[in-house]
Amino acid sequence: MRRDIFQAIADPTRRAIITLIALQAMTPNAIADNFHTTRQSVSKHLRILTECELVKQEQQGREIYYSLEIEKMKEIDKWIAPLRKIWETRFNQLDQVLSTLKKKKK
Amino acid sequence: MTNPLLFDFTVDKKTKTVSIIREFDAGLSLVWDAFTKQELLDQWLAPKPWTCRTKYMHFKVGGKRFYAMVSPEGQERWAIQEYTSITPKTNFKMYNAFADKDENPELPGSEWDHTFSEENGITKVCITIYNESLERLERILDGFTQGMKMSLANLENLLATLSVK
Numbered sequence: 001m002r003r004d005i006f007q008a009i010a011d012p013t014r015r016a017i018i019t020l021i022a023l024q025a026m027t028p029n030a031i032a033d034n035f036h037t038t039r040q041s042v043s044k045h046l047r048i049l050t051e052c053e054l055v056k057q058e059q060q061g062r063e064i065y066y067s068l069e070i071e072k073m074k075e076i077d078k079w080i081a082p083l084r085k086i087w088e089t090r091f092n093q094l095d096q097v098l099s100t101l102k103k104k105k106k
Numbered sequence: 107m108t109n110p111l112l113f114d115f116t117v118d119k120k121t122k123t124v125s126i127i128r129e130f131d132a133g134l135s136l137v138w139d140a141f142t143k144q145e146l147l148d149q150w151l152a153p154k155p156w157t158c159r160t161k162y163m164h165f166k167v168g169g170k171r172f173y174a175m176v177s178p179e180g181q182e183r184w185a186i187q188e189y190t191s192i193t194p195k196t197n198f199k200m201y202n203a204f205a206d207k208d209e210n211p212e213l214p215g216s217e218w219d220h221t222f223s224e225e226n227g228i229t230k231v232c233i234t235i236y237n238e239s240l241e242r243l244e245r246i247l248d249g250f251t252q253g254m255k256m257s258l259a260n261l262e263n264l265l266a267t268l269s270v271k
Contacts, residue, residue, distance in 0.1 A: 010239065015120065080117050083115075083117070083124070084115045085153075086153045087115060087126055087128075088113065088115075089153035089154065090150060090151060090152075090153050091113065091128050091130075091150075093149070093150035093153070093154065094130065094140055094150040095130065095131070096150075097140055097146060097149045097150045098130055098131070098132040098136055098137065098140060099131075099132075101132070101136055101139075101140075101146075102132055102136065105136075
């Protein structure tokens with residue numbers, strides 16, 4: 001199943017994980033130390049994040065380190081631009097409505 | 107033409123809140139009317155080429171507005187809003203949800219808060235939209251983007267037909 005990035009950030013624990021590993025690459029155990037959940041639950045979140053290609057894994061000796069894919073995070077901003085555009089268009093239309101109303105009142 | 111009036115648009119993913127601030131070159135009463143009267147809302151709320159059609163609107167606490175965004179192809183996307191708080195010419199809040207054509211809402215929806223203030227004939231409107239689900243925000247975009255793509259495709263077809271002649 002292909003997951004998307006919004007699923008990745010829809011969960012508060014996953015957002016917290018993203019914030020953590022944005023600073024430095026971490027092992028699953030080190031990540032789990034920051035949460036009051038089980039190691040299994042953290043693993044599940046890491047798996048989802050990996051499937052969304054939001055984090056990457058790197059083997060260093062016997063440990064696996066997780067780090068953030070910064071480029072992928074930028075995708076989130078891509079949908080903000082069109083949303084902003086919708087409001088811009090909307091408000092430009094409202095400007096016209098208001099200007100017509102003002103003329104009528106005079 | 108550049109617009110000298112303030113327009114600020116931010117999305118806070120952590121709090122799932124969209125904040126929009128915009129100034130209008132009009133008095134408070136006029137701007138308030140444009141946001142709270144059916145016949146005025148229908149004139150600007152749908153970003154072109156979409157149009158807006160309100161079936162009914164009762165602007166009072168507990169009252170509802172049932173309306174559709176209509177695509178250039180005539181496809182209707184219904185939504186229902188319930189006004190949860192109104193302080194005339196200052197603030198109003200509502201709960202917005204997508205719906206089917208029979209007024210059945212699709213939950214979760216989003217919570218909207220509008221604040222109005224006037225200074226020197228310029229009215230400032232601050233809107234915050236809290237979305238329980240970010241996927242929902244994406245859906246709103248998908249609809250409009252698709253609508254725009256479709257109308258562009260229509261235009262392309264039209265141009266192609268015209269140039270053949």
